[in-house]
């Protein structure tokens with residue numbers, strides 16, 4: 001199969017779908033790899049590094065899209081990318097379709113077979129191709145929040161760790177999954193007073209064990225949300241219902257109860273965000289203010305640290321990428337965890353949460369693959 005990797009074009013997105021190390025693996029499996037010139041520049045991998053790994057360098061993205069049987073990317077395709085996809089081609093990348101009706105229409109119209117990293121599952125109930133970027137975004141969320149909290153940046157002017165004789169800042173984390181765990185770890189490491197809210201009691205138990213009492217846990221009710229958000233300096237939004245639009249846990253009205261100059265970091269923005277007042281921002285202009293509360297809502301946070309995140313992402317995506325290259329659609333038939341990643345196939349929606357969020361008919365993945 002010919003596998004193509006275009007340069008990412010989202011705002012300040014410096015990750016790359018295939019590192020030179022991944023290219024070597026595809027080539028060793030007998031595949032051709034076509035990489036757009038400059039695709040690896042953000043991680044310090046130049047065209048020669050890709051050539052040495054066995055890739056052919058394409059002069060343009062158009063060349064990569066036109067000549068490849070499978071496209072491996074990082075971020076959801078942008079409008080001029082989805083216009084170049086076609087029936088019979090596989091797209092393997094993050095999609096986040098539930099909050100994105102336009103992209104969904106574009107993918108349906110193209111006829112492409114689109115596999116979303118974020119809905120591929122594993123035996124332990126996890127999302128193995130989302131997890132590494134959630135680790136990165138969780139850790140970054142505290143750096144981003146702490147920066148926004150500085151007075152010159154519009155924040156309250158609180159140092160998260162405090163100093164001897166002065167209380168630390170307070171961080172509330174909504175959703176104690178992968179993002180939440182890593183956000184809490186960073187915040188606690190800086191010395192902040194941290195509370196994680198989740199609706200899963202088994203998960204709260206696990207977190208309590210992990211942190212040995214260093215971090216507070218609280219079951220998710222409206223009362224708990226209000227108390228923990230109203231007293232917080234930073235609130236990290238990290239809830240997820242896989243494939244679906246994020247539940248809006250903090251309403252516009254609740255914002256008026258929050259401290260002026262406090263900071264909301266809505267990591268869940270790629271699924272539409274869990275604060276009613278969130279809208280996606282970019283690394284170029286990451287924050288805005290509503291009712292005196294600073295909002296940070298960057299949908300591709302790991303793009304800021306591509307050297308770390310491109311390798312972490314490739315570690316997680318390589319296995320199934322090779323399966324797809326080796327076997328084509330049969331890889332989806334053979335493995336139900338990979339099949340859970342199938343969101344769109346030949347003009348049909350094949351993910352239940354996406355179909356429900358956007359009002360499409362669901363066609364079961366097994367049914368479309370058998371057709």
Ligand SMILES: NC(=O)C1=CN([C@@H]2O[C@H](COP(=O)(O)OP(=O)(O)OC[C@H]3O[C@@H](n4cnc5c(N)ncnc54)[C@H](O)[C@@H]3O)[C@@H](O)[C@H]2O)C=CC1
Pocket residue numbers: 118127130131133134135137174175176177178179180197198199200203220238239240241246247249266267268269270271298299300301302
């Ligand atoms: N903005 C960015 O650059 C990035 C965003 N993300 C996003 O971050 C979000 C979280 O991802 P993960 O931590 O990997 O998900 P996860 O599935 O590991 O954790 C989600 C947690 O939310 C909890 N939850 C769900 N509904 C809840 C509710 N109503 N109240 C309280 N807790 C609730 C679940 O019990 C679970 O523990 C996702 O939308 C993901 O796509 C991830 C990486 C990068």
Ligand SMILES: CC(=O)C(=O)O
Pocket residue numbers: 094130133134270299300301302303
């Ligand atoms: C998961 C995601 O949206 C990202 O890594 O950008």
Ligand SMILES: [Mg+2]
Pocket residue numbers: 270299300301
């Ligand atoms: Mg994202």
